[in-house]
Amino acid sequence: xxxxxxxxxxxxxxxxxxxxxxxxxxxxxxxxxxxxxxxxxxxxxxxxxxxxxxxxxxxxxxxxxxxxxxxxxxxxxxxxxxxxxxxxxxxxxxxxxxxxxxxxxxxxxxxxxxxxxxxxxxxxxxxxxxxxxxxxxxxxxxxxxxxxxxxxxxxxxxxxxxxxxxxxxxxxxxxxxxxxxxxxxxxxxxxxxxxxxxxxxxxxxxxxxxxxxxxxxxxxxxxxxxxxxxxxxxxxxxxxxxxxxxxxxxxxxxxxxxxxxxxx
Amino acid sequence: xxxxxxxxxxxxxxxxxxxxxxxxxxxxxxxxxxxxxxxxxxxxxxxxxxxxxxxxxxxxxxxxxxxxxxxxxxxxxxxxxxxxxxxxxxxxxxxxxxxxxxxxxxxxxxxxxxxxxxxxxxxxxxxxxxxxxxxxxxxxxxxxxxxxxxxxxxxxxxxxxxxxxxxxxxxxxxxxxxxxxxxxxxxxxxxxxxxxxxxxxxxxxxxxxxxxxxxxxxxxxxxxxxxxxxxxxxxxxxxxxxxxxxxxxxxxxxxxxxxxxxxxxxxxxxxxxxxxxxxxxxxxxxxxxxxxxxxxxxxxxxxxxxxxxxxxxxxxxxxxxxxxxxxxxxxxxxxxxxxxxxxxxxxxxxxxxxxxxxxxxxxxxxxxxxxxxxxxxxxxxxxxxxxxxxxxxxxxxxxxxxxxxxxxxxxxxxxxxxxxxxxxxxxxxxxxxxxxxxxxxxxxxxxxxxxxxxxxxxxxxxxxxxxxxxxxxxxxxxxxxxxxxxxxxxxxxxxxxxxxxxxxxxxxxxxxxxxxxxxxxxxxxxxxxxxxxxxxxxxxxxxxxxxxxxxxxxxxxxxxxxxxxxxxxxxxxxxxxxxxxxxxxxxxxxxxxxxxxxxxxxxxxxxxxxxxxxxxxxxxxxxxxx
Numbered sequence: 001x002x003x004x005x006x007x008x009x010x011x012x013x014x015x016x017x018x019x020x021x022x023x024x025x026x027x028x029x030x031x032x033x034x035x036x037x038x039x040x041x042x043x044x045x046x047x048x049x050x051x052x053x054x055x056x057x058x059x060x061x062x063x064x065x066x067x068x069x070x071x072x073x074x075x076x077x078x079x080x081x082x083x084x085x086x087x088x089x090x091x092x093x094x095x096x097x098x099x100x101x102x103x104x105x106x107x108x109x110x111x112x113x114x115x116x117x118x119x120x121x122x123x124x125x126x127x128x129x130x131x132x133x134x135x136x137x138x139x140x141x142x143x144x145x146x147x148x149x150x151x152x153x154x155x156x157x158x159x160x161x162x163x164x165x166x167x168x169x170x171x172x173x174x175x176x177x178x179x180x181x182x183x184x185x186x187x188x189x190x191x192x193x194x195x196x197x198x199x200x201x202x203x204x205x206x207x208x209x210x211x212x213x214x215x216x217x218x219x220x221x222x223x224x225x226x227x228x229x230x231x232x233x234x235x236x237x238x239x240x241x242x243x244x245x246x247x248x249x250x251x252x253x254x255x256x257x258x259x260x261x262x263x264x
Numbered sequence: 265x266x267x268x269x270x271x272x273x274x275x276x277x278x279x280x281x282x283x284x285x286x287x288x289x290x291x292x293x294x295x296x297x298x299x300x301x302x303x304x305x306x307x308x309x310x311x312x313x314x315x316x317x318x319x320x321x322x323x324x325x326x327x328x329x330x331x332x333x334x335x336x337x338x339x340x341x342x343x344x345x346x347x348x349x350x351x352x353x354x355x356x357x358x359x360x361x362x363x364x365x366x367x368x369x370x371x372x373x374x375x376x377x378x379x380x381x382x383x384x385x386x387x388x389x390x391x392x393x394x395x396x397x398x399x400x401x402x403x404x405x406x407x408x409x410x411x412x413x414x415x416x417x418x419x420x421x422x423x424x425x426x427x428x429x430x431x432x433x434x435x436x437x438x439x440x441x442x443x444x445x446x447x448x449x450x451x452x453x454x455x456x457x458x459x460x461x462x463x464x465x466x467x468x469x470x471x472x473x474x475x476x477x478x479x480x481x482x483x484x485x486x487x488x489x490x491x492x493x494x495x496x497x498x499x500x501x502x503x504x505x506x507x508x509x510x511x512x513x514x515x516x517x518x519x520x521x522x523x524x525x526x527x528x529x530x531x532x533x534x535x536x537x538x539x540x541x542x543x544x545x546x547x548x549x550x551x552x553x554x555x556x557x558x559x560x561x562x563x564x565x566x567x568x569x570x571x572x573x574x575x576x577x578x579x580x581x582x583x584x585x586x587x588x589x590x591x592x593x594x595x596x597x598x599x600x601x602x603x604x605x606x607x608x609x610x611x612x613x614x615x616x617x618x619x620x621x622x623x624x625x626x627x628x629x630x631x632x633x634x635x636x637x638x639x640x641x642x643x644x645x646x647x648x649x650x651x652x653x654x655x656x657x658x659x660x661x662x663x664x665x666x667x668x669x670x671x672x673x674x675x676x677x678x679x680x681x682x683x684x685x686x687x688x689x690x691x692x693x694x695x696x697x698x699x700x701x702x703x704x705x706x707x708x709x710x711x712x713x714x715x716x717x718x719x720x721x722x723x724x725x726x727x728x729x730x731x732x733x734x735x736x737x738x739x740x741x742x743x744x745x746x747x748x749x750x751x752x753x754x755x756x757x758x759x760x761x762x763x764x765x766x767x768x769x770x771x772x773x774x775x776x777x778x779x780x781x782x783x784x785x786x787x788x789x790x791x792x793x794x795x796x797x798x799x800x801x802x803x804x805x806x807x808x809x810x811x812x813x814x815x816x817x818x819x820x821x822x823x824x825x826x827x828x829x830x831x832x833x834x835x836x837x838x839x840x841x842x843x844x845x846x847x848x849x850x851x852x853x854x855x856x857x858x859x860x861x862x863x864x865x866x867x868x869x870x871x872x873x874x875x876x877x878x879x880x881x882x883x884x885x886x887x888x889x890x
Contacts, residue, residue: 014377014799014886015801016799016800016801016886017799017886018796018797018799020629023586032447032448032451032888032889033886033888034377034378034381034799034886034888036377188498188499188500189500190500191489191500191502193489193502193505194465194468194486194504194505195335195505197468198463198465
């Protein structure tokens with residue numbers, strides 16, 4: 001066993017920012033908007049670093065697919081304790097069309113290339129809420145998957161996992177190599193402190209990869225027809241689902257607007 | 265949001281026990297008195313402030329055994345604040361270093377999560393300083409895309425508008441200037457800085473100034489992370505980092521919290537007037553294309569403010585490919601009526617018949633607020649001290665009638681860099697006999713006095729104080745017309761300000777409450793939805809960074825005498841007086857997560873009890889091109 005863990009980190013619009021649909025309805029405005037690491041990816045990085053500190057694994061490699069700015073996200077992961085970073089350069093139109101299927105193909109290819117023992121991902125990204133990448137990666141590699149993990153412990157070459165499911169908690173035991181996706185209660189991520197950020201800037205431990213045609217970013221695209229903001233809340237009608245959202249909005253905290261995405 | 269008052273109210277008996285324990289050991293008299301009074305008085309005040317600047321950790325048993333040592337690093341120059349002044353200084357330093365082939369380590373720490381995210385300004389930029397710093401800014405793609413084409417000035421009454429001709433020579437005339445989105449310009453400056461080799465660290469706030477034994481400035485320390493809301497350490501607690509430098513530049517912007525400490529420590533304000541301020545609120549609107557007139561600059565004074573309250577509005581039509589306008593309202597913080605709410609004046613102004621048509625059919629996409637300097641020439645403090653100096657809006661170089669401070673801030677940063685560079689790299693050595701660890705750079709103040717910044721500020725020094733007369737606004741405008749437009753500010757006298765802004769409030773019983781109209785949801789809006797648009801957020805589980813020196817004063821004094829003005833002047837709804845859970849009376853609730861870092865509360869609190877300190881870095885607003 002190589003003792004190497006791949007952690008996927010995604011650069012997304014920060015959760016506190018109020019998003020705005022572009023005037024031409026082709027998506028949301030991202031230019032100049034504050035971005036940060038997906039909160040579930042932070043939890044995944046923290047878990048990987050914790051496993052390394054317990055000496056159960058040897059190396060943590062942070063992977064991100066995206067444009068040049070994804071390197072900042074990788075740097076944050078390095079500052080949290082990852083050893084190496086891999087930036088898969090995807091920009092422009094390819095980046096707009098990048099979805100879970102393409103990312104899982106990239107991760108599967110990298111897992112084979114790096115001889116990874118474990119892949120740790122966040123359960124979903126807060127921009128698309130797809131919750132698919134972990135599962136697809138496991139299927140492509142034909143590895144067992146432990147999704148929505150709220151507790152992970154390694155026992156020899158097996159993993160004990162507690163999963164958060166609708167009915168409560170599920171305890172499973174899976175073989176390695178495996179894919180695990182992190183849920184909220186897995187841990188509390190540490191801060192990326194300044195000395196570590198300085199180190200990661202100086203040492204530049206990030207490799208740049210360009211996806212090749214075998215990874216084929218064009219296959220399996222989901223065409224996006226339109227992005228619209230949801231309708232304004234109408235007062236007076238008693239719909240319990242709507243009531244819940246209204247109450248949450250009234251607490252003064254910004255809430256993510258759910259976009260309707262039409263696809264075939 | 266969660267109120268810290270509730271939980272600690274139940275813990276009071278424990279606090280009493282704790283106090284008994286502390287009393288017998290060495291407790292500083294100050295700590296003893298405040299805690300003692302709070303825990304053992306008959307009027308029990310729920311504990312609000314838990315920050316370690318008010319409750320030191322070395323006496324707190326929860327911190328026993330916690331590793332408090334900090335990692336330290338050395339740089340040649342550390343700059344606090346990644347705004348126009350800080351970045352201009354950094355760029356100029358590295359330009360000089362690269363030109364003379366010297367190695368120079370310049371680090372900029374900035375509390376915003378990315379450079380430009382805490383920047384808010386009108387803004388009409390005078391490109392003079394930028395051209396001096398980066399002469400080929402156009403080729404490099406600086407976001408100055410909107411030259412001013414039309415300049416309109418009005419005096420507003422409730423229903424009508426009196427146009428004022430904008431003659432050349434008046435300070436508000438904008439020929440040759442650019443309407444910019446300052447956040448984008450600062451972001452561009454950040455990219456230029458990285459290109460010349462400056463180390464930028466956004467997301468890390470300078471929380472503490474470090475001193476050598478002889479009292480000179482050694483550098484700064486960034487904020488600690490992982491402290492819980494009640495002041496105790498969390499599992500993920502980590503100390504901040506120390507950055508030591510030969511000279512530290514403080515460019516925190518208007519009313520910086522570290523600068524506040526430095527004024528006291530080095531007595532920098534003994535020969536100048538206290539700084540006076542205004543609050544500026546701003547929104548960005550996407551308007552109907554038919555109403556869009558790119559390059560048009562509109563300013564107004566008058567309604568809805570009365571003639572004795574300084575303030576006015578701006579509305580700029582940007583030209584960046586989409587029909588975007590930047591509009592806002594400025595209210596001088598020397599207002600006397602505690603019932604005045606700058607936010608609601610702003611919302612009210614938007615309904616004026618001259619303004620509303622532009623906004624009809626449009627959509628608001630951003631909101632923010634920040635305090636700005638109005639003291640001008642009379643309020644400039646001593647600028648240098650052993651180991652450091654002050655640049656930008658922190659000491660305050662804003663040209664008030666022009667409402668521009670960016671060009672002077674950048675120039676001050678550049679002059680600081682030019683004064684420091686020869687001292688850092690040999691030639692002159694410092695005043696100490698052998699090579700000391702710090703630099704004192706009084707040449708910076710000398711150079712500033714000989715530059716166009718000084719001349720410009722001197723010429724307009726009497727315009728703002730001239731508003732303090734019976735005729736208020738109109739007296740001030742007449743004064744400006746005679747003494748500035750005709751005599752160019754050469755009159756031999758220098759008018760004084762009226763004292764600090766905090767002392768200007770009259771007790772609530774002497775003033776009439778103001779009836780503000782309800783927001784209509786199309787042009788005017790309520791406070792909370794506006795705050796949501798600023799994208800502001802802070803890690804919830806940290807001590808509130810709006811610290812009170814004495815937790816009992818807000819209800820006793822601010823609410824009792826002034827009817828709680830902080831509920832009204834805070835543009836983010838941080839302060840709320842809510843009924844106590846048990847019994848009668850009110851308590852102050854601080855919603856620290858809403859804070860947009862405008863600093864108005866620190867300035868205007870009539871009891872000067874609120875001390876704004878920096879929260880965990882990366883928190884605060886997420887402005888995008890404001």
